[in-house]
Each structure stands twice: as C-alpha cells, then as structure tokens.
Amino acid sequence: MIRRVLAALAALLGGLALFVSGPHQRAMKTISPLELAEWIHDRKPGLRIIDLRTEAEFDEYHVPRAEHVSIESAHFKASETIVLVGANASTTLDEPSAYLLRGGVQGWIDDVLNPTIAADAPPDARATFKRVSEVSRYFGGIPRIVDKGQPVKANTAATVRRRGC
Amino acid sequence: MTTSLAVAIMIGIAFGWTLERAGLGSAPKLAGQFYLTDLTVFKVMFSAIVTAMLGAFWLARLGVLDLSQVYVPETYLLPQLAGGVLFGAGFVIAGLCPGTSCVAAAAGRGDGALVMLGMFGGVLATGLAFAPLRDFYESTARGSLTLPDLLHVPYGAIVCAVVAMALIAFQIAERVEKRA
Amino acid sequence: MSFGKWFRGLGVSRSRGKSAPQAYADPYIAGTGLGLVLLAAFVIAGRGLGASGAFASGAAGVVAAASPARAAANPYFARYLSGGGPWREWLLFEIAGVVIGGFLSALVAGRLRAIIERGPSLGRGGRLANAFAGGAIMGIGAVLARGCTSGLALTGGALLSVGSWLFMIAAFAGAYLFAPIVKRAWR
Numbered sequence: 001m002i003r004r005v006l007a008a009l010a011a012l013l014g015g016l017a018l019f020v021s022g023p024h025q026r027a028m029k030t031i032s033p034l035e036l037a038e039w040i041h042d043r044k045p046g047l048r049i050i051d052l053r054t055e056a057e058f059d060e061y062h063v064p065r066a067e068h069v070s071i072e073s074a075h076f077k078a079s080e081t082i083v084l085v086g087a088n089a090s091t092t093l094d095e096p097s098a099y100l101l102r103g104g105v106q107g108w109i110d111d112v113l114n115p116t117i118a119a120d121a122p123p124d125a126r127a128t129f130k131r132v133s134e135v136s137r138y139f140g141g142i143p144r145i146v147d148k149g150q151p152v153k154a155n156t157a158a159t160v161r162r163r164g165c
Numbered sequence: 166m167t168t169s170l171a172v173a174i175m176i177g178i179a180f181g182w183t184l185e186r187a188g189l190g191s192a193p194k195l196a197g198q199f200y201l202t203d204l205t206v207f208k209v210m211f212s213a214i215v216t217a218m219l220g221a222f223w224l225a226r227l228g229v230l231d232l233s234q235v236y237v238p239e240t241y242l243l244p245q246l247a248g249g250v251l252f253g254a255g256f257v258i259a260g261l262c263p264g265t266s267c268v269a270a271a272a273g274r275g276d277g278a279l280v281m282l283g284m285f286g287g288v289l290a291t292g293l294a295f296a297p298l299r300d301f302y303e304s305t306a307r308g309s310l311t312l313p314d315l316l317h318v319p320y321g322a323i324v325c326a327v328v329a330m331a332l333i334a335f336q337i338a339e340r341v342e343k344r345a
Numbered sequence: 346m347s348f349g350k351w352f353r354g355l356g357v358s359r360s361r362g363k364s365a366p367q368a369y370a371d372p373y374i375a376g377t378g379l380g381l382v383l384l385a386a387f388v389i390a391g392r393g394l395g396a397s398g399a400f401a402s403g404a405a406g407v408v409a410a411a412s413p414a415r416a417a418a419n420p421y422f423a424r425y426l427s428g429g430g431p432w433r434e435w436l437l438f439e440i441a442g443v444v445i446g447g448f449l450s451a452l453v454a455g456r457l458r459a460i461i462e463r464g465p466s467l468g469r470g471g472r473l474a475n476a477f478a479g480g481a482i483m484g485i486g487a488v489l490a491r492g493c494t495s496g497l498a499l500t501g502g503a504l505l506s507v508g509s510w511l512f513m514i515a516a517f518a519g520a521y522l523f524a525p526i527v528k529r530a531w532r
Contacts, residue, residue, distance in 0.1 A: 003373050006212075007332055013219045014328025017321035020226060029233055038427070042420065045303050079306050097239075097308025124430050131417065131427040165238060165395030165436065165496020170438045172390050177442020178449070179382040180394055180495075185450035187375035192462050192476075196531040199524040208372035209379060210498060216380025217503035221387055229388070236392045238492055238501035240508030245497070248490030249512040252483050253519025256494075258527050259479025260462075263396035263487065264495040266480065267440055268447030273459040279476035281400075286477070287484020288397070289404040295421040295488075302489060312505040323505055335373070 028084075028092055031099045033111040036083055037135045040065060046080040053086035053105070063101075063108050064139060113141035181268050184209075190268035192260030192276055199257045202345040204338040211331045222324050242305035259283065367454040383499060392435070393500025397487035399440035406431035421488070464531035475530055486516075 039047055040063075049066040051058050058068045063085055067074070071093055076082055081097040086104050101107065115136050117129040133143035187209045188194050197203025224230035256262055261269055261280045269277025291298070313320045369375075386393055405425035409416035416422045425431040451457045463472035487493045490512050492501070498516065501509020 003371070006373055006377055007335075010215055010219065010328050011332060013223060014215075014325045017219070017222055017324040017328075020321050021319070034427075038424070042424075045306055046308075078310065079308065081306075081308055095308075096310045096314055124433070127430050128427055131423070134417065165393065165398045165492040165500060169390065169435065170433065173435045173438035174442040174445070176382060176386050176390065176394070177439035177444075178446035179385070179442075180379070180439070181443035181446025181448075182450045183375055183379045183382060183446075184443070185447045185454070185456070186370040186378070187372055188369035190447055190451065190456075193464060193531065196464070199520045200528070200532060205369075205372045209376040210494070210502075212373045212376025213379035213383060213499055214502040216377045217383040217387070217393075217499070218380075218505070220380065220384035221503060224384070224388065232504075234391050235387050235504065237504045238393075238497055238506045238509050240506060240511070241491065242508065242511065245490040245508045245512040246515050248486040248488070249515025250486070250519035250522075252486030252490060252493060252512070253516035253521075254523040255479045255482030255484075255486060256516065257479070257520040257523050258530070259476050259483060260531070261476070261479075262494045263400060263483065264394075264440075264443060264493070267396070267443045268451075269462070271444040271447035272451035273457050275459070275461040276463065276472055276476040279473045280480040280483075283477035283480020283482075284397070284400050284484045284487070285404060285480075287481035288400045288488055289407070289484075290481070291485045291488040292401070292404055292408070292419060292421040295419060298489070299420060307507065310507045312507055312510065315507050320505070327505075 028087075028098065028100045030102045031083065032102050033108040034132060034135070036063070036101055036108070037112045037139065039081070039083075041135050041138050044081060046077070047083070048074075048076070048080050049083045049085060050074060051085045051105075052091065057086070057105075061105065061109075063105065112136055112139055115141065115143045116146050117143075119145050119147045180264070181271065184265055184268045185272065189265045190272050190274070190277070192269060192274070192280075195262075195265060196257065196260040201341055204342055207338055208335065211334065215328055215331045218324060218327060222320065237309040237311065240307040240310040241303075242307060244302055244304065247301075255287075366456045379499075380503070383503060390435075393496065393503070394439065395436045395492065395496035395500065396440060396443070397484070397493040398496060399434065399436040400484065401425065401488065402431045402434035402437055464529075466532070467530050471530070475527070 036049070049063055050071065051062050051066040051068050052071070055068065062068070066085060076095050078096065081099070082093060082095055083099050083101055084091060084093060085101045087100050091100065103110070113136065115129070115132050117125065121129070129143070136143045184190060188205060189209060194203055195206055198206040221230060221232065221235070225232045259266070259280045261277060263284050266277045266280035266284065270281055312323045316323070383393055402425045405416060405422035408419065408422050409426060409431060416426060425434065461469045461472055463469065467475070483493065490497060492512070494516065497509040498513040502513055
C-alpha cells in the first residue's frame with residue numbers, strides 16, 4: 001500500500017544520496033548594510049568584520065570595528081559571524097556563518113550614514129525609518145527627510161532573516 | 166499586500182490544512198505521543214522532515230534550489246537545550262504546540278484558544294523580562310551550523326542516515342502502538 | 346445572528362459524536378504532504394515554516410502600540426520593529442493562513458466543534474488552566490530557543506541544523522520526563 005511506496009522511495013533517494021556529492025559549493029550568503037549596522041549596534045557576539053580592500057582605502061574610511069587582514073591569515077572560530085567587506089565576485093569563505101556585505105563600503109555610507117525618506121512617505125515606512133535613523137545616528141550618520149522633486153534613493157530596510165522562526 | 170506576504174498566507178493555509186487532516190488539531194491525540202498510545206506526532210513530524218530533507222537535497226543537487234538562499238535556523242547550544250526542555254514540558258501540559266494550537270482554535274476548540282493566549286503571554290512576559298536573560302540567550306552561538314559540518318561527514322551521508330533511522334523508528338513506532 | 350448560532354450553522358455540533366466526522370488521514374501520508382509544503386516554502390519563499398515567531402512579532406507590536414519607546418529600547422522586541430514593522434511579519438501572515446487552513450479542513454471533515462477537548466479525568470476549568478500554563482511555558486522555551494516545533498524541529502530538522510536537532514531531542518525529552526507528572530490530565 002502507499003506506505004510501502006513512500007518508504008521505498010525514501011530508502012531509494014536516501015541511499016542514492018550516499019553516493020552523490022552534496023549540494024554544490026554554497027554561494028556566499030549576503031547581508032545588507034542595515035543588517036550589519038543592527039548587528040554592530042546590538043553587539044552581536046562573535047561578530048568579525050573583515051575589510052578586504054587596499055590599505056589606502058581602509059585608512060580613508062572603513063566600517064566601524066572592521067579589521068584589515070587577509071582571509072588566509074585570520075583565524076576564525078566556529079562561533080564567529082564573519083562579514084566580508086569589499087569582496088569581489090570570486091571571494092568565498094568556507095565558514096558556517098560567513099557573509100558578504102552587499103554594496104560594500106559605499107552601500108554602508110548610503111544606507112547607514114545617509115538614510116533618506118520622502119516627506120510624504122506612508123506611516124509604516126516612517127516607523128521603519130525611525131528605527132533606521134536611531135541606528136544611523138549611533139554611527140554618526142545623518143538621516144534626512146527629502147522633499148518631492150529632490151532625487152530620493154529608495155531605502156531597503158533589513159530583511160527578516162535574523163528574526164528566526 | 167506584497168507577493169511575499171500573499172505567499173506566506175498560501176503556505177500557511179496548506180500547513181494548517183495538513184495538520185488538521187492528520188488530527189494534530191486535537192490535544193488528547195497529541196498528548197498520546199507522550200503516553201505511547203498514539204504516536205501520530207512522531208510519524209507526521211519525521212515523515213515531513215524526511216520528505217523535505219530529501220526534497221531539498223535532491224533539488225539542490227539538480228540545481229533547482231539554491232540552498233545558500235534558504236535560511237537555516239541558527240544554533241545556540243545552551244539556550245536551545247534549555248528552551249527545548251521547557252518547551253517539551255509545556256507541550257505535554259498543554260497538549261498542543263504553537264502551530265497546532267492555532268489549528269485547534271480554528272476548529273472551535275476552546276483549549277486551543279487558551280494555549281494561544283498562554284503562548285502570547287509567555288512570549289510577552291519573557292520579552293519584557295529579557296534583560297537578565299540576554300547573556301544566556303546569546304551564549305554558545307555556533308551560527309548556521311549543520312550536522313554535516315559538525316561531524317565532518319558528507320551531506321549525503323547524513324541524509325542517508327536520517328532516512329535509515331526514520332524508517333527503523335517508524336517500524337518500532339508501529340509495534341509500540343500495537344502494544345498500547 | 347449571534348456568533349454561536351452562525352458557528353453552529355457551519356455544521357459545528359455541541360456534543361461529541363453527533364455527526365460522523367471523516368477519519369483522520371494516514372500520518373505518513375499527511376507527514377509527506379507536510380514535508381512537501383515545507384519544501385515548497387524553501388523553493389518559493391527561501392525560508393521554512395514557523396509559529397512562535399508570529400507570537401513574538403505580535404507581542405512586539407502590542408508593546409510598540411502601548412509604548413513605542415519601550416519597544417524600541419527592549420533588545421528582544423526591537424528587532425521586530427524594522428523591515429516593515431511587526432504587523433507585516435511573514436510569520437503572522439503564515440499563521441493567519443494556518444488558522445484558515447485548519448478551519449477549512451475541519452469544516453470539510455465535519456470536525457468543527459465548539460468544545461474543550463480534555464482527558465477523561467480532567468474538568469473543563471482544569472483543562473483551560475493547563476492549556477494556558479502549558480502555552481506560557483512553551484512561550485518561554487520558544488523565546489530562548491528562537492523557535493518551536495514548526496520552525497526548529499520541522500524546518501531546521503529538514504535542513505540538518507545542529508541546534509534544531511538539539512531542540513527537538515530536548516523537547517521530546519522534556520515532554521516524556523514531565524508526562525508522568527501530568528498523567529491525570531490525559532489518562
């Protein structure tokens with residue numbers, strides 16, 4: 001009966017799994033500048049931010065708490081969450097909690113230091129912006145409300161990934 | 166309403182429908198799991214885990230699903246151990262879990278509604294009293310650690326092992342139920 | 346029309362066994378179906394199922410409505426305030442779907458019943474008290490563990506997350522350990 005069919009199918013697929021290489025090399029996970037800002041603001045334990053750009057670029061401006069080391073020379077613990085800033089397309093890091101910062105340092109400057117909202121934005125967008133502004137000011141940023149007519153960059157607030165289930 | 170939220174409702178409807186179909190909207194039935202009279206909870210849960218696990222593995226292998234884009238619940242060893250034991254105790258007292266309590270309430274069960282209220286109260290109280298819990302809450306973080314990573318064993322090997330364990334466990338469950 | 350009359354008009358009976366409801370589905374088949382729903386969530390939404398998170402988001406919303414400053418200052422609730430706010434949380438919409446789906450299935454199966462289900466030796470009041478207390482304890486556990494059976498055991502279990510398997514084992518252990526203590530409630 002159908003239970004046997006299901007069991008046989010499971011056994012077959014499970015058995016075959018043993019002989020097959022796992023899901024292909026995971027592409028790096030990414031996070032947005034606002035998510036990273038929340039992590040720094042909330043003092044997320046084990047957070048390490050690795051800046052992969054040149055020394056000159058690093059000295060000019062870097063994300064707060066970023067380290068200027070190479071991936072090879074840095075030692076990572078399993079409990080750490082690693083965020084790579086200024087990575088290129090081929091950068092990968094095989095750690096359980098490694099992320100690329102979307103938009104790099106410029107994204108940080110745009111989204112965290114200079115967040116904007118339209119003057120006629122709806123209430124729920126304004127509530128979100130309130131939270132974004134708090135975080136922005138924590139980093140010395142300047143949130144701005146811009147009037148219609150001025151070019152407004154759409155703000156993408158943090159995604160729900162870190163909220164769990 | 167965005168597409169994402171519309172999708173959430175659709176998935177929820179399928180979820181709730183399936184739970185009720187299996188009888189998991191009835192607290193005495195769920196409680197039977199812990200008196201070894203009715204092992205439906207175990208059978209449904211592990212059939213679901215095996216199905217989704219095999220599905221995810223093979224769809225990823227075939228390139229249809231990008232597993233790196235699927236959120237893997239993070240590991241916090243101590244809080245999840247402690248939280249798990251507490252949750253289990255609450256579960257056997259209430260006879261329903263958060264999801265099934267909604268199904269029970271939807272089917273008219275007053276006890277289901279009270280479990281929902283209790284859940285809400287418990288979460289609210291814990292959130293309000295969060296400050297002293299915070300250090301414990303954040304302790305022993307291991308990120309998105311998976312069993313293959315932990316055991317240094319290929320993903321497929323774990324998949325195979327889980328399927329084998331589940332099939333054996335189902336056989337045992339059938340025997341245990343017959344004796345009850 | 347009163348709510349009670351409307352509800353009963355849907356085929357709800359006040360006494361048990363008045364009409365013959367459908368039999369429950371085979372647990373293995375239902376479980377496979379549930380696994381396919383979970384898989385669909387992975388593919389379509391890039392995430393799995395959940396339940397306790399909906400309660401957390403709702404609690405955050407209630408605190409924010411009562412005192413926005415307090416909510417923003419609370420490290421647990423604050424994270425639910427960004428990204429569209431606590432009432433546009435994915436899990437809240439999913440749980441709304443769970444309620445609809447559960448209702449529809451019960452309706453079709455003739456299992457809609459406005460009753461309080463309980464063990465044979467427990468009174469209604471005792472059952473409701475247990476339901477509330479058990480729910481509250483689960484709430485504490487779910488906050489600490491960052492999830493419940495839906496989000497951790499099912500979703501994390503299928504994705505082989507270590508913490509989820511740990512939670513699942515701990516939860517079953519906790520339930521079996523506590524079962525003898527509350528035996529009177531169910532047997």
